[in-house]
Amino acid sequence: MNNALLRIQGLRTYFYTEEGVVRAADGVDLEIFPGETLGLVGESGCGKTVTAKSILRLIPDPPGRVVEGSVFFEGRDLLKLDRRSLRREIRGNRISMIFQDPMTSLNPVYTVGEQVSEAFRAHRRIGRARALRESVEILGRVGIASPERMVREYPHRYSGGMRQRAMIAMALACRPALLLADEPSTALDVTIQAQILELMKHLREEFQTSILLITHNLGVVAEMADRVAVMYAGQVVEKCGVERFFDGPAHPYATGLLHSFPGMARRAGRLDPIPGSIPDMVRPPEGCRFHPRCRKALPRCTENPPPVTRLEEGHLVRCWLYE
């Protein structure tokens, strides 16, 4: 278990707002092993994106700051790395990121070719012409038709699916060891979603890239992930293999997520949503953060935060029921 490609320990990323300190990530522990895809699931606002952005130190400061924790990657703590090395060696080179909304994640005033070329030129000593040739090549590989022509087009000439393909091309340009994919298919039509997931699967084989796949769509998890981590209110509450998760997770929140997913509910006969909504992250509940919404809450759940319990090899849960 020590050969993790990326290991996040005790990550706390806070946002200092006028309403108070928002503890977006509040003690996140995660690891990603070489070649695997880890599905990071949870409701909107639970800290998934903040966790991913913290890895590359993309949290806007102010108002946000990583206040504690470590992110070990290939033997170095990315949170302590100097900015220059982070930029030159890590961002876009060893770790890439793609974002949720392809309509807004490409710069509208530069051609796609220019933007993909930049990814090459930021990390390799190659000229403009060479970078553009390589951009054509990689755009072709992610399934852009007639890449020689499309490379000179601006993003507004691309459809949503094509833009996400271009984003993936940009992310994979330098063959990163790890891809952070933040809801890569959520903003797209269902048919295009399937295409993008197929493409990611294919490229994962070809490039041997590990993926941190952030999503709230359990169908995507079932399709793509090897392991699942469930986040709630800034913390990981359960981590297990993907089969284990769909067989029946341990944490009441994870169970609730599964039952509120239409694909799973069909099997059970009806949808069973989790009551209530995600807590105020300025003043999260005392004790277990999930207890106000939990059907199995015990008296002590309201008093003390639950410890992390190991149920079996590779299956961890943060819940008093298993203590």
Place this chain on the structure above:
Amino acid sequence: MLRFILRRLLALIPTFVGITLVVFIMIRAIPGDPILTILAEDYSEELAQEYRQKMGLDRPVVVQYLIWLKGMVTGDWGNSLISQEPVIREVAKRLPVTLELLVLALAFAVVFSVPFGVISAVKPNSMPDHTLMTVSMLGISLPEFFLGALLLIVFALKLQWLPATSFVPLSGGLFENLRHMLLPAVTLGSARMAMFTRLIRNSMLEVVRQDYIDTARAKGLSEWLVINKHALKNALVPTVTVIGLQIGYLIGGAIIVESLFALPGIGSLGIDSILQRDYPVVQAFVIVSATGFLLANFAVDIVYTFLDPRIRVR
């Protein structure tokens, strides 16, 4: 691209005709009789009648307009009622002075406002930001006649670094020319610079929150490229619109600045001709200013398409 430019140019024609019409009517609506001004003490009814006939002022207004419009287009802008000199010669002589003043003022405003705006936006609420915002608030609040007088007192009278009120044309040497143009250009450009600084700051703050800025950072680009390549070009799009519109105010400001610094430009010509009710000159002045404004906005449209490719498709 060429078709886009041509289409924009054609769209200028009706606007131009509209301007000439409005100007013509408005000038006629100003109370006061130029004949009175010319004749002054020699005034008599017969003499006035004779002058009116000679100048065509007795003909129907529509005819006066059409004759004049034809003249405008063919370069015959008539003679000044006061000096009897051809108006076009006077305008041609003075236009370069005003153009230089406008270009220098605008250049001063843009050259300083872009880095100032960017510096402010990169670290909002920092010391440099607060300083720049305070200074720019001051810059916006100071009217040209006050700032100009202030600069004159400090740099021309007290320190004697720069000349006060004289003009050396470009033919008198670039350095001497610029020395004389510096104070007027700074006076005219300051408020604009202050305004653009705030504008660029605000649109930069808007742009740096966009997803594509995260993309640029995640790619491993340097902060310099992220800000000055990815963010700035997007932030300039709304700024350029305002720059185009501000050229109108610049032309207005030029009247004051030229009078203050005794520059022989279009602005001072305009104010003199208005005081003397010298119709042909006033008309020429307004038409030239308005056409300048039109052309400036036409230029802005073209610059636009280079900044934002999405505008080209329309």
